[in-house]
Amino acid sequence: MKNELDFATKNGWVHYADRKDDMDAFAARYMDFLSHAKTERETVERVVEELKAAGFSEDFTADKVFRTWRGKAVFVARKGAKPLSAGVRLISAHTDAPRLDFKQRPLLEQAGVGQAKTHYYGGIRKYQWLARPLALHGVIVKEDGSVIRVTLGEDPGDPVFTISDLLPHLAQKEVTKTVAEAFDAEKLNIILGHSPLPAPEGEAGDEKKEAKDPVRANILALLNRKYGIREEDLMSAELQAVPAGPARYVGLDEALIGGYGQDDRVCVFTALAALLDAADPDRANCLIFWDKEEIGSEGSTGAQGRFLEYCMEDLVEAWEPGAKVRDVFQNSTAVSGDVHAATDPDWQELHEKLNASIIGHGPTFCKFTGSRGKYGANDAHPEYIGWLRGVLNAKDIPWQMAELGKVDHGGGGTVALYLAAYGMDTIDLGPAVLSMHSPFELLSKADLYSTKLAYQAILEA
Structure with a gap:
């Protein structure tokens, strides 16, 4: 009672x-x-x-x-x-x-992969952001003051982005570390691309010369084609990596909202x-x-x-x-x-x-x-x-x-x-x-x- x-x-x-x-x-x-x-x-x-x-x-x-x-x-x-x-x-x-912000000079190429360096914002547990689909949201402001809106990774036809995680076969030392030590903020690099910049038309055989950091160069070319920007424009950008996809109901009874x-x-x-x-x-x-x-x-x-x-x-x-x-x-x-x-x-x-x-x-x-x-x-x-x-x-x-x-x-x-x-x-x-x-x-x-x-x-x- x-x-x-x-x-x-x-x-x-x-x-x-x-x-x-x-x-x-x-x-x-x-x-x-x-x-x-x-x-x-x-x-x-x-x-x-x-x-x-x-x-x-x-x-x-x-x-x-x-x-x-x-x-x-x-x-x-x-x-x-x-x-x-x-x-x-x-x-x-x-x-x-909390999210991952692009650094002011984000673009780099390592081991044949084009990436963007990030600086995390707010209190995150870094490992939660690895090996999951991410979308890019934000704005790019050009020197003439024009603002370009960016939303990539939300529509079904969009590509998504991600941060690679270390396979368990090579993680024997990492699993003995504390969480703070095992996940380095400077390794929260978002994968943007993998294919190299195509050679200019008309070049063939031995005449083809591979550009320095060809994957990075291709990413810049793709950004220029889509948004009309140069690398310098990224310095006056506010680009955020956030989880891709909509909010969802959770549980058989759909009583919880996840997002x-x-x-x-x-x-x-x-x-x-x-x-x-x-x-x-x-x-x-x-x-x-x-x-x-x-x-x-x-x-x-x-x-x-x-x-x-x-x-x-x-x-x-x-x-x-x-x-x-x-x-x-x-x-x-x-x-x-x-x-x-x-x-x-x-x-x-x-x-x-x-x-x-x-x-x-x-x-x-x-x-x-x-x-x-x-x-x-x-x-x-x-x-x-x-x-x-x-x-x-x-x-x-x-x-x-x-x-x-x-x-x-x-x-x-x-x-x-x-x-x-x-x-x-x-x-x-x-x-x-x-x-x-x-x-x-x-x-x-x-x-x-x-x-x-x-x-x-x-x-x-």
Whole structure:
């Protein structure tokens, strides 16, 4: 018999058993988004498409507005019944995900194989990126300012790319090394081609002269033919290698969604859907989707930049001239929308089970992030947590609260502390995932649905 004084999480599949059709329809929309938004630029483009379709404007005098920055960050605001100075309900998320970036001079040829050198971005386990199909996404900017879009490896007729792995027959020494030692970042070289540049027409027999690095030369020729570029153009390019192929259902019951970049594009998608479906708000609703979270939120498009601050200054000037921006921030509440680590069924010993999240049991509140004694953390105030509990419980939405691993073993960072720096009450809230930061992360359909409802309830509160 259950003790009514105890707290128990709710299984989303049981709780929403009568809403399976709604869950499936929402998951299908999400998987389409996830399959096409594989870079921060592509993510922002998809967000802007939906905002424009919903009547949002770049003119801040309107009631529903948005602004993008460098194609990688976007701010969204919707006017509420109360003045802006009463504060906003804000949800943030990040548009970037771990990946492999091309180096500025990437092209080389070794042992008859043409390759591209990479520099990994964010926290990856390097071995997970070997011997798997990769696609290339990004932009090449020429010296005249023209921008060339690149997406190769996603269509069925496209070639894919890969990084070769060492065969076990030659790996006797490697298997005795630590993972950090066995996988050298400078060997994360992507295979681009193998055939040499054909000799010019008219040359035959002994007249044919093989070019230096003929495979590399052929790759350059192919890039020139397809995109009209020279090697120098790659120095002003932003090319990312990401897992090829669409998001897929996982399991006989199709209850899990597998795909790349769910950390943190699931929170982008659910926060945007929540805003677009929310009833007319009491307080203004805001979204901020940032770049660079996976490398410390640095740069002009990251949470340590001033994009949010500048947008809020312009919003105050347009919606409530004379109000103080600091009053808006200090009267506001914020949710740092980011995923949490679900208890891994095969690695349960790394979690402190009483304070660990269970996949399928609703979005996870994380009171603090950081590591080793909460260093580098935002630590949410109990008054705010109590209010949030009331908001979700009133709507009967499943939720849970957890830490990221055991005290001396886990930890991580989010943008929460940068939001809290403005004086806003802030906490992390997002769905739990398995295989976080891998090329194929796993998310529960039930958590996807619950997270959207939780964000919507907070925006409407």
